[in-house]
Amino acid sequence: MMLTLDTVSKSFGALTVTDGVSLSVPKGEALGIIGPNGAGKSTLFNLITGNLMVSAGRIELMGRDVTRMPAMKRVRMGVGRSFQIPQPFEGLTVFENLLTAARFGGAASHDRAVHDCAEILRRTGMLARANQLAGDLSLLDRKRLELARALATGPELLLLDEIAGGLTEGECRTLVDTIREIHAAGTTIIWIEHVLHALTSVVERLAVLDFGRLIGVGAPDEIMASREVREIYLGIEV
């Protein structure tokens, strides 16, 4: 298994945001996570990456208990992530953002890292912006940078949090192709996305979160056909 969550919970004071979630993700899988706003999707990511610590439960990564391991070490074990609200290093250029990720998260040598970062920039369509300050980027480019920087850590498990929102049809297709490529190269992917057609064209399984609870996991078409999901997504385009 790449990732195993065992009855993971997280509360902020009296508010339970993640409620006894158990889930296993085999190596090489692409898993989609859907659920309404505030369902606790991003929080679940933060628990997996170690940006937040669980209130209860256990997290295993590649067979190793990482429940108490700090984020920085999980990255080095191969967990790469994007943030839903882009968090660029604004005082660094786009290229330097990636270089930081490659040198610390991927622990590559300088020359290797330079080469890898340039290739990632090309794949994510950010090469022309390489030497621009990240603080000067548009929101769309900031989102692209999130994906590129996550890739630069050399992840075995890649966590993507709503990276397709706001893209045009064409841009969305390019993004889907890129993610398919990454997946085909053997990277395990968990992708939170509201743009369902993009999501379902990549993932093999879908998990549904509602009020912090996992209410269904299964093949995308089965999940999309279930009554519970239709109720939750009433009004949201399928």
Place this chain on the structure above:
Amino acid sequence: MTPSDTPWRASSKTRAGTFVAILAVAVILIGLVLPGFASRRLIQDLFYILTMLTLAQIWNLLAGYGGLVSVGQQAFVGIGAYALFGAVILGGMDPMLAILLGGVAGLVLAVPMAFFAFRLHGAYFAIGTWVIAEVTRLLVAQWKALGGGTGTSLPRAATSDMIGVAQVAELFDVRTAAARDILAYWIALILAVAVIAGIYGLLRSRMGLALIAVRDNPEAAKSVGVDVRWLKWAVFLIASVATGVTGALIFLQTARISPDAAFAITDWTAYVIFIVVIGGIGTIEGPILGVLVFFLLRNSLADYGSWYLLTLGLIAILAMIFAPKGLWGLISARSGLHLFPIRRRLTGPLPERGEG
């Protein structure tokens, strides 16, 4: 493709950078031979400028790059200075060697200080460092062997017989007191150059990327594998050693110490912050420009007592509002000039702007 035949390179070389490197070597050489022509007064002024520049560069590393806004730097100046006085007066050590002990003292104080202050964030971190500096001052004032609250002086014999004084006196044909000033000035010059070169090297290294990443976004820095805690410790300890050494040197030159002077928040932290803010925080150029502005203001306003401090405060506030990146920020925004380039530019088969 293996990295050896990759077309991609990263470089921080700029033409201005090369020019500045040559200029820097020239300035250092002139600085070294200057005592041959300059008046004693000028040497003393330059000593003050160089030590303030060193303190400003260190504070800029802490606050501008490490995100550690300390207002307790006087603790390290003071403890470094007292370590020197203790070693010379009580231990009979040569003052030249005792300067290094100032760094050790800074390190020894930095460990408990960081342990305590790193639990605090933002404004509380700043207040925490100030509180610890005050406590240290009060403790040192109890040190009766070094004059307690009123302080003490270095014995004349110790400073006249100091390593190098006789040689310098002979070389420039000056009296012992002037030779001491020249020696202190040289060390201040070497220290300033070493600190600037060290910080510049640090910023260009892998650690430099991490420093800016942590300053801009600690949460994201963790998420790309940066060890934020380790980095803050490293920066804080480096800064404390360097500040301790500088403090020892400053009070070796005055040869007289008291807790109030050695742990003065105005002299060793407020002025230093002024220099960094007015010059431009988060750049190496900023404090260099800032210290010159500060020195000119200090000389032209020195006769006005408390109006002097008020004016400095007012200028700092105006700078923060209208030029948050300081004077250097204004200059480099207009001219695109970087005297100490740290940007790593990607070069290789890049597409035209706007295409990708």
